[in-house]
Each structure stands twice: as structure tokens, then as C-alpha cells.
Amino acid sequence: MTDDPGVTGLRATLRSNPAGHWLSTPSPQIAEQLALTDADFVVIDTEHAPTDTESVEACVRAVDAANAQSGVNRSEGDAGDTAPVVRVAWNDHVRIKRALDTGAAGVMAPQVNTPAEAEAFVAAARYPPEGHRGVAGVRASAYGRDLDEYYERAHDRVGTIAQIETEAAVANAGDIAAVDGLDALLVGPADLSADLGVFGEYDSEPFLTAVEEVLAASEVPVGTLATSPAEIDHWASVGYDYQIVGVDAGYVAAGATAALERYADAEEN
Incomplete structure (x- = not known):
């Protein structure tokens, strides 16, 4: 993983062993609460969640609000956002372009199985001439007020994360990771x-072998998703570069279950 002084924003964050949360519910209130934990990032899911573009924008705005409460200005790239x-x-x-237009710091794409698919992913997140993202006065550019500056800085800041989810993707992991502009x-x-x-x-041996192949082949950071404290420990021992340390729905379920169990124990005593 080579350092590039021109890279900032999420692109730089992904290179520094970050930790984040997963938002599975289209709730700006929960997005804001997750961001207030000082996580490095919050992933807003739209693949397996009932989250439309309007909800995505509300959640992105909520994360930005949490940064403002913490005295952080993400547009300036302050540390700790x-x-x-x-x-x-x-x-x-x-x-991809609709997600980025909301002001998101980056995008993650599922089921990226080949270098060609990775190239298409990066191109969709880049403005011409490097890609084909449409230029418009949207929230990401303060509705056009900062369009020139956003256009100039977006390629240095906007992160791209490709998901490895199939045996074919494992076999192609090195070539996928080598695609110019792919960050993780x-x-x-x-x-x-x-x-x-x-x-x-x-x-299991097949799974761990596949993960080891991805880690060995990739020249960009490789992360994963943990859904319990035990998985956080397990994935750390495997050698991932970053983790999503839990899911909002899991946090709620774990907290609710623990509270009921605590009450039951207190009643017995």
C-alpha cells in the first residue's frame, strides 16, 4: 500500500486501519448516533435495506450533522470526522452517481468479480475525463455553489470499495485491487x-483459504464485516486491514436482550 500525499478524505482514511458501523435501517437519527461514536465511517446500505435515494441523503446529512456537533468540518478534511x-x-x-450526489464520502459496490467490473465501478465514481460521472449542482457541491472546487477535489477524496463475495472474485482479487482508483x-x-x-x-478451510488469498493478492486495504464482539476478535486475528464492527439492528437487538436478561436476573435475586 503506497502513500500518496494527494489523497485525502475517505481515500486516506481507508489506508489507516479504520473502524466503522453498518446502517441497515433508513434512519437519519440512528445514522447520526452511530457517527457520534467517533467511528471512522458509517456504511449506509441500500442493497438489503429499504433505503431510497432521499433516505440516503437524509442519512448522509445526519452523519455530517454529527461531525458538526463534534466540531469537525468534513469538507475541509479535518481529522476525526x-x-x-x-x-x-x-x-x-x-x-453510484446518485449516491455520490447526496454528498457521500464514498461508495461500496457488491459482487465485483472481475477487473473489468472494477474499472466500470471506478469510472462511475469519477468525473470526465477519468470517468463518466455526471456533473451537476447537487448537495455534494453545495448545490452548485462549490462546484468548481468539488470537481477539482473529488477524485482525491471520494473512496471506492469493491466487495469480494464469490470464488471468481477471490481468483481475480489481485487484478481487481490493481485497478487504478480503487481504494479498498x-x-x-x-x-x-x-x-x-x-x-x-x-x-472452515475453504473460507479461510479464500480470505488468505485475497489478503495476499491485494495491494489495497482489505476489510470485512463483524456482527459480534467475537467476530471482531476473529477477524483481527485473520489479518484484515479494517473492519465494520457491527450493524445497527444487531446493536439494538443485543442491547434489548441484555436489558431483559438483566431484569430477569434481578427479579430472581
Whole structure:
């Protein structure tokens, strides 16, 4: 992983062993609360969540509000800010440009299986002549007020994360990671284990071998998603460069269950 002094924003954050949260509910209130934990990023999911573009923009705005409460100005790249990242529903240029237009710091695309798909992903996130993202006076550019500056800085700041979720993607991981402008890979443990025929068996030889191949082949950071404290420890031992340390729905369920169990124990005593 080479350092580039011109890279800022999420692109730089991904190179510094960050940790973030996953937002599965289209709630700006929860997005803001997650950002107030000083996480490095919050991933707003639109693939497996009922989150439309309007909700994405509300959640991005909520993360920005949390940064403002913490005295952070993300547009200036201050240290300690939380970056809103959108996981688009598919590697589709229309979905990608609409996500970035909301002011998101970066995008994550599922099921990127080949270098050609990775190139298309990066191109959708880049303005011409490097890509084909449409230029418009949207929220990302303060509705056109900062369009020139945003256009000039976007390629240095806007991060791109490709998900490795199939056996084919594992085989192509090195070439995918080598695509110019791609900032990170994220191994989707559930989908990858399912594709390998060992769903949920994260200690199985086929799964761990596949992960090791991705880590060894990639010259960009490789991360994953943890859904429990035990998984955080497990993934750290595997050697990932960054983690999504939990999901909002999981946090709520764990807290609610723990509270009820605590009450039951108190009643017994």
C-alpha cells in the first residue's frame, strides 16, 4: 500500500486501519448516533435495506450533522470526522452517481468479480475525463455553489470499495485491487461463504483459504464485516486491514436482550 500525499478524505482514511458501523435501517437519527461514536465511517446500505435515494441523503446529512456537533468540518478534511459511505444495490453507474450526489464520502459496490467490473465501478465514481460521472449542482457541491472546487477535489477524496463475495472474485482479487482508483476491498463473509458452499462456517478451510488469498493478492486495504464482539476478535486475528464492527439492528437487538436478561436476573435475586 503506497502513500500518496494527494489523497485525502475517505481515500486516506481507508489506508489507516479504520473502524466503522453498518446502517441497515433508513434512519437519519440512528445514522447520526452511530457517527457520534467517533467511528471512522458509517456504511449506509441500500442493497438489503429499504433505503431510497432521499433516505440516503437524509442519512448522509445526519452523519455530517454529527461531525458538526463534534466540531469537525468534513469538507475541509479535518481529522476525526466520520465519513458517510453508501453501499449501492448494484455496480450500476446510475446508482453510484446518485449516491455520490447526496454528498457521500464514498461508495461500496457488491459482487465485483472481475477487473473489468472494477474499472466500470471506478469510472462511475469519477468525473470526465477519468470517468463518466455526471456533473451537476447537487448537495455534494453545495448545490452548485462549490462546484468548481468539488470537481477539482473529488477524485482525491471520494473512496471506492469493491466487495469480494464469490470464488471468481477471490481468483481475480489481485487484478481487481490493481485497478487504478480503487481504494479498498471488502470481503462479504456471508456471501463468500455461501458461494464456497460453507455458509457461515468462517473457520472452515475453504473460507479461510479464500480470505488468505485475497489478503495476499491485494495491494489495497482489505476489510470485512463483524456482527459480534467475537467476530471482531476473529477477524483481527485473520489479518484484515479494517473492519465494520457491527450493524445497527444487531446493536439494538443485543442491547434489548441484555436489558431483559438483566431484569430477569434481578427479579430472581
